[in-house]
Amino acid sequence: MAFQAQVITCKAAVAWEPNKPLVIEDVQVAPPQAGEVRIKILFTALCHTDAYTWSGKLTSRICFVHCSTHLHAALLSMLLPNLVQDPEGLFPCILGHEAAGIVESIGEGVTEVQPGDHVIPCYQAECRECKFCKSGKTNLCGKVRAATGVGVMMNDRKSRFSINGTPIYHFMGTSTFSQYTVVHDVSVAKIDPKAPLEKVCLLGCGVPTGLGAVWNTAKVESGSIVAVFGLGTVGLAVAEGAKAAGASRIIGIDIDSKKFDTAKNFGVTEFVNPKDHDKPIQQVIVDLTDGGVDYSFECIGNVTVMRAALECCHKGWGTSVIVGVAASGQEISTRPFQLVTGRVWKGTAFGGFKSRSQVPWLVEKYMKKEIKVDEYITHNLTLGEINEAFHLMHEGGCLRCVLAVHT
Numbered sequence: 502m503a504f505q506a507q508v509i510t511c512k513a514a515v516a517w518e519p520n521k522p523l524v525i526e527d528v529q530v531a532p533p534q535a536g537e538v539r540i541k542i543l544f545t546a547l548c549h550t551d552a553y554t555w556s557g558k559l560t561s562r563i564c565f566v567h568c569s570t571h572l573h574a575a576l577l578s579m580l581l582p583n584l585v586q587d588p589e590g591l592f593p594c595i596l597g598h599e600a601a602g603i604v605e606s607i608g609e610g611v612t613e614v615q616p617g618d619h620v621i622p623c624y625q626a627e628c629r630e631c632k633f634c635k636s637g638k639t640n641l642c643g644k645v646r647a648a649t650g651v652g653v654m655m656n657d658r659k660s661r662f663s664i665n666g667t668p669i670y671h672f673m674g675t676s677t678f679s680q681y682t683v684v685h686d687v688s689v690a691k692i693d694p695k696a697p698l699e700k701v702c703l704l705g706c707g708v709p710t711g712l713g714a715v716w717n718t719a720k721v722e723s724g725s726i727v728a729v730f731g732l733g734t735v736g737l738a739v740a741e742g743a744k745a746a747g748a749s750r751i752i753g754i755d756i757d758s759k760k761f762d763t764a765k766n767f768g769v770t771e772f773v774n775p776k777d778h779d780k781p782i783q784q785v786i787v788d789l790t791d792g793g794v795d796y797s798f799e800c801i802g803n804v805t806v807m808r809a810a811l812e813c814c815h816k817g818w819g820t821s822v823i824v825g826v827a828a829s830g831q832e833i834s835t836r837p838f839q840l841v842t843g844r845v846w847k848g849t850a851f852g853g854f855k856s857r858s859q860v861p862w863l864v865e866k867y868m869k870k871e872i873k874v875d876e877y878i879t880h881n882l883t884l885g886e887i888n889e890a891f892h893l894m895h896e897g898g899c900l901r902c903v904l905a906v907h908t
């Protein structure tokens with residue numbers, strides 16, 4: 502007879518409301534249904550996107566009570582466009598999307614992982630069957646996206662998390678701020694069991710995003726001049742990727758000059774603090790580079806900086822990649838002339854990496870010391886200290902804080 506998985510009660514950090522401290526709760530995690538995988542999360546890091554969603558100000562709890570979809574939240578965001586809230590941030594929820602763990606149980610029909618496998622949950626799925634996956638043109642997968650955007654699982658459009666019967670939304674299809682989580686099988690990358698989970702958890706988001714923005718999205722060539730706006734984990738990974746691609750100059754731009762010392766170790770060759778200049782930052786960069794950079798990357802989530810990042814690109818060929826996630830309702834703008842005269846504006850999700858296929862490859866590159874991971878980890882705490890970890894994110898000295906989830 503087939504093994505029947507049971508409900509697991511475990512600790513999770515629940516975001517009951519936007520911007521209110523997370524609460525460590527006893528959460529019931531239902532068994533995985535068909536096509537689902539339950540993972541014991543051992544280590545999770547925090548990404549700026551978790552902080553963005555957590556910071557949402559819209560009273561989405563009202564939406565949770567009054568409607569079963571996030572339609573109200575989306576509608577309100579359209580009507581009140583200056584709100585910060587992530588339109589996909591539904592409360593109460595369990596945040597977290599940069600983690601590593603071990604498969605605890607699998608649902609019917611799951612063939613590619615088994616209990617005991619070491620895995621990284623991937624917020625960007627890869628089903629290899631949908632028109633996105635088959636196109637060969639993108640890493641975005643359509644199979645489960647409609648469900649992960651509204652905090653539920655595909656099978657029954659319900660959550661696998663609850664507290665004494667009250668459902669708690671999933672987040673980004675991963676919800677890693679929990680000792681156990683349930684994800685779709687198309688969102689699980691099986692990795693080398695020898696890889697240290699307390700390190701490679703970072704390969705769930707920020708580091709691949711920066712490397713891939715350079716290698717897959719921009720395809721930076723050797724000798725290029727590159728500008729990186731924002732020297733957090735994502736921006737530093739862009740610098741690391743650009744150095745590996747043979748960029749001749751890597752100009753790091755940040756309003757926090759303390760970032761510059763660290764950035765040297767990731768390949769940044771020159772530093773500019775916009776606060777030190779009266780001229781618009783795009784003009785400063787154009788003047789420094791005989792007309793503009795070949796590639797620029799916005800790794801902040803600030804639409805004004807996105808414009809500057811485009812406009813500091815060289816006429817005729819400069820390409821700017823948007824990596825940062827801007828607040829809900831914000832829009833980018835520039836003179837169309839900037840594009841007419843040959844600049845290209847692009848964006849990237851998870852650095853264009855196909856998650857299930859390429860996260861294991863990134864783990865191997867780390868094991869062979871071909872990419873950095875340890876160097877991005879500045880703090881180690883426990884799940885119980887998660888509010889302190891969020892606090893640290895807003896301090897200049899923190900790149901990634903890794904939480905031990907079962908300590």
Ligand SMILES: NC(=O)c1ccc[n+]([C@@H]2O[C@H](COP(=O)([O-])OP(=O)(O)OC[C@H]3O[C@@H](n4cnc5c(N)ncnc54)[C@H](O)[C@@H]3O)[C@@H](O)[C@H]2O)c1
Pocket residue numbers: 548549550553706707710730731732733734735736754755756757760775800801802803806823824825826827849850851852900
């Ligand atoms: N597209 C994706 O797939 C993807 C993946 C991961 C993260 N992100 C997004 O990328 C962004 C960066 O993430 P992170 O974790 O590195 O964040 P972070 O907060 O660690 O780093 C941001 C950096 O930008 C600097 N900064 C802030 N305002 C600035 C300004 N006006 N000019 C210059 N520098 C400024 C800060 O000092 C900081 O060093 C976030 O918006 C995050 O949500 C996107």
Ligand SMILES: N[C@@H](CCC(=O)N[C@@H](CSCO)C(=O)NCC(=O)O)C(=O)O
Pocket residue numbers: 548549550551587588589590625641646706826829849850851
């Ligand atoms: N829910 C947000 C969108 C946020 C967003 O753009 N997410 C990035 C990943 S950030 C990881 O730290 C992404 O990959 N987006 C593509 C996707 O979600 O499929 C909003 O609605 O504004």
Ligand SMILES: [Zn+2]
Pocket residue numbers: 548549550551598599706707
């Ligand atoms: Zn992230």
Ligand SMILES: [Zn+2]
Pocket residue numbers: 626627628629630631632633634635641642643644
């Ligand atoms: Zn797909």
